[in-house]
Amino acid sequence: xxxxxxxxxxxxxxxxxxxxxxxxxxxxxxxxxxxxxxxxxxxxxxxxxxxxxxxxxxxxxxxxxxxxxxxxxxxxxxxxxxxxxxxxxxxxxxxxxxxxxxxxxxxxxxxxxxxxxxxxxxxxxxxxxxxxxxxxxxxxxxxxxxxxxxxxxxxxxxxxxxx
Numbered sequence: 001x002x003x004x005x006x007x008x009x010x011x012x013x014x015x016x017x018x019x020x021x022x023x024x025x026x027x028x029x030x031x032x033x034x035x036x037x038x039x040x041x042x043x044x045x046x047x048x049x050x051x052x053x054x055x056x057x058x059x060x061x062x063x064x065x066x067x068x069x070x071x072x073x074x075x076x077x078x079x080x081x082x083x084x085x086x087x088x089x090x091x092x093x094x095x096x097x098x099x100x101x102x103x104x105x106x107x108x109x110x111x112x113x114x115x116x117x118x119x120x121x122x123x124x125x126x127x128x129x130x131x132x133x134x135x136x137x138x139x140x141x142x143x144x145x146x147x148x149x150x151x152x153x154x155x156x157x158x159x160x161x162x163x
Contacts, residue, residue: 020063020071020136021045027138028061033145035061044068053149061141071136073144074127075152076118083163084122098163105158111151124159126151 021044028035028049038046038060046062052075053059059075079087090098099115102124106113114125128144128151130136 020069021047023136023138024061024071024141027141030138031142031145038062042066049145053146053152055149055153057149057152059145059148059152061145067131069131069133069136071130071141071144072127073130073141073148074125075148076116076123076125077152077156077159079122079124079159079163083159086163087122101162102155102158106151106155109151109154111148111155113155124155126155 024045024047025035028047033049033052035047035049038048040046040062042065043062044065046060049059049061051058057075059073061071061073063069063071087095087098102113102115106126110128112127112129114127116123116125126148128148130140130144
């Protein structure tokens with residue numbers, strides 16, 4: 001690749017990233033949803049919708065730098081204090097078993113999960129990935145936003161029942 005084609009490629013990527021962010025923000029405004037920008041070095045852009053879907057949960061929408069053109073929507077289920085205390089008492093094998101249970105449940109509801117510690121709290125991230133670049137539009141994004149809200153609620157109920 002010569003310098004000129006590299007520059008063209010770079011210009012297209014930054015224009016594409018900017019276009020994706022502009023589209024997402026426009027779609028949220030058209031959908032009547034308030035949002036704020038979030039700084040995250042791993043993502044090209046990230047916005048937080050504080051009250052999304054019928055369960056009114058916070059949902060992050062972002063484009064990972066490592067996967068341009070992919071839109072990820074996710075929400076974090078915060079574990080209750082007694083659940084956190086129990087989880088922290090687990091050994092590595094028990095944590096792995098718990099992680100597999102959560103992962104299997106999330107797979108059954110067509111979500112990707114990630115167990116994380118953030119702000120001193122144990123959380124389970126529930127994510128939906130829009131990777132069909134040709135069909136990422138306002139309707140698919142708003143449907144995914146509602147879907148993430150539903151998956152957040154279902155995961156929260158799963159934790160209450162099984163943990």
